[in-house]
Amino acid sequence: MSASFHPSDALLAAYAAGAMDEPTALAVATHLAFCPRCRAEVTRLEALAGAHLESLPVCAMADDALARTLARLDRTPPVPCPPARGSALPGPIGAYCGGDPASLSWRPLSPGIDQAILIRSDRAQAKLIRMEAGIVSPRHRHAAAELNVVLQGAYRDESGHYRPGDFAVEAANRTYRPVADADTACLCLCVGDDPIRPTGLLGRLLSPFAG
Amino acid sequence: MVARDNAPADPDPQAQAMNARLRAVAQSRDQAAFADLFRFYAPRIKSYLRRLGTEDTVAEELAQETMLAVWSKAAAFDPERAGASTWIFTIARNLRIDRLRHERRPEIDPDDPDLVVDPAPPADEALETGRREQRVRDALTHLPPDQARVVALSFFEDVPHAEIASRLDVPLGTVKSRMRLAMGRIKALLGESR
Ligand SMILES: [Zn+2]
Ligand SMILES: [Zn+2]
Numbered sequence: 001m002s003a004s005f006h007p008s009d010a011l012l013a014a015y016a017a018g019a020m021d022e023p024t025a026l027a028v029a030t031h032l033a034f035c036p037r038c039r040a041e042v043t044r045l046e047a048l049a050g051a052h053l054e055s056l057p058v059c060a061m062a063d064d065a066l067a068r069t070l071a072r073l074d075r076t077p078p079v080p081c082p083p084a085r086g087s088a089l090p091g092p093i094g095a096y097c098g099g100d101p102a103s104l105s106w107r108p109l110s111p112g113i114d115q116a117i118l119i120r121s122d123r124a125q126a127k128l129i130r131m132e133a134g135i136v137s138p139r140h141r142h143a144a145a146e147l148n149v150v151l152q153g154a155y156r157d158e159s160g161h162y163r164p165g166d167f168a169v170e171a172a173n174r175t176y177r178p179v180a181d182a183d184t185a186c187l188c189l190c191v192g193d194d195p196i197r198p199t200g201l202l203g204r205l206l207s208p209f210a211g
Numbered sequence: 212m213v214a215r216d217n218a219p220a221d222p223d224p225q226a227q228a229m230n231a232r233l234r235a236v237a238q239s240r241d242q243a244a245f246a247d248l249f250r251f252y253a254p255r256i257k258s259y260l261r262r263l264g265t266e267d268t269v270a271e272e273l274a275q276e277t278m279l280a281v282w283s284k285a286a287a288f289d290p291e292r293a294g295a296s297t298w299i300f301t302i303a304r305n306l307r308i309d310r311l312r313h314e315r316r317p318e319i320d321p322d323d324p325d326l327v328v329d330p331a332p333p334a335d336e337a338l339e340t341g342r343r344e345q346r347v348r349d350a351l352t353h354l355p356p357d358q359a360r361v362v363a364l365s366f367f368e369d370v371p372h373a374e375i376a377s378r379l380d381v382p383l384g385t386v387k388s389r390m391r392l393a394m395g396r397i398k399a400l401l402g403e404s405r
Binding site: 002017018021022026029032035036037039043044046048050054057059060061062066068070072077078079080081082090091096121165 | 282319325347348
């Protein structure tokens with residue numbers, strides 16, 4: 001099943017340009033694991049960046065740069081391609097919890113809802129939120145927008161019904177009351193706490209198209 | 212000047228030569244091929260980093276580190292997925308995040324068996340990588356100069372729209388509309404599916 005809710009063009013572009021903080025990039029990359037359409041878009045944007053790199057005017061390297069680099073080659077062994085492996089969680093999330101979310105330190109947020117912090121940075125934090133089946137979460141709003149990517153299960157709120165891979169944006173200062181589907185627990189990646197700012201570069205380039 | 216949308220461009224010989232050198236590095240640790248890659252890419256990676264505001268000595272060092280990573284990771288280069296320039300761009304981008312921002316770069320593993328795959332890949336994905344990347348180059352070179360300038364400034368130089376407007380001495384609205392026109396044109400040439 002592919003996702004039905006996607007990051008905006010501006011977010012995909014900022015991700016491709018590397019102009020995005022780690023927690024937000026984790027949310028985009030996690031969505032990509034579920035979404036061949038957005039993967040194709042990021043591939044196009046990276047090809048655009050690659051073509052542009054070729055056409056940049058050169059900036060002269062130091063005279064001995066090549067010689068010094070060649071001298072280091074023998075001490076720089078090849079890195080073998082890591083074997084592809086499946087994990088309990090899709091995409092890059094596994095690397096943040098050793099492949100197993102149970103290994104994280106979970107703490108209760110409200111009855112039937114637990115959270116575990118994955119990344120805390122000065123601009124945003126990324127955490128996993130686990131809601132028991134059928135749980136109605138407290139009505140809340142955020143001072144800044146918050147991103148949710150569903151990993152397992154599903155939930156519904158005022159803005160839609162979100163299933164695995166869906167990328168939901170809770171706009172700033174609007175009120176939300178997520179309700180987990182009745183049949184199964186819902187696990188989400190949640191990025192927020194601070195204003196989501198896709199800074200610089202492609203973010204600004206594509207911001208007129210932000211949806 | 213509009214490129215014909217359905218006539219796939221031939222992959223450019225230079226791009227094919229760079230791909231071949233990268234494969235030679237992966238397969239036989241070919242230092243001469245690596246030196247050729249270094250001469251072409253290192254000064255461009257340094258230029259990319261300088262444009263993003265990295266100071267000269269740091270840009271120099273990171274450009275060398277990027278090329279060392281090209282050497283050690285060459286086995287992961289897959290010309291079916293991306294051309295040499297695109298692959299090297301992603302290495303430079305990630306190294307910059309790692310070294311200057313001290314953050315990890317979350318990425319998917321394209322070989323991960325758990326990735327959700329498209330039951331029917333769009334025509335764009337069926338297009339051979341070399342041709343697709345050639346189309347991107349064509350799209351860039353076919354932009355009218357005023358649009359190309361705006362794209363270059365905001366794409367790789369991290370210049371805010373307001374500053375682009377004052378540098379080019381045009382109103383802010385003009386910068387935004389040139390950007391919109393340019394990206395619309397590039398997306399159309401790439402067979403934009405959204
Ligand atoms: Zn998507
Ligand atoms: Zn919320």
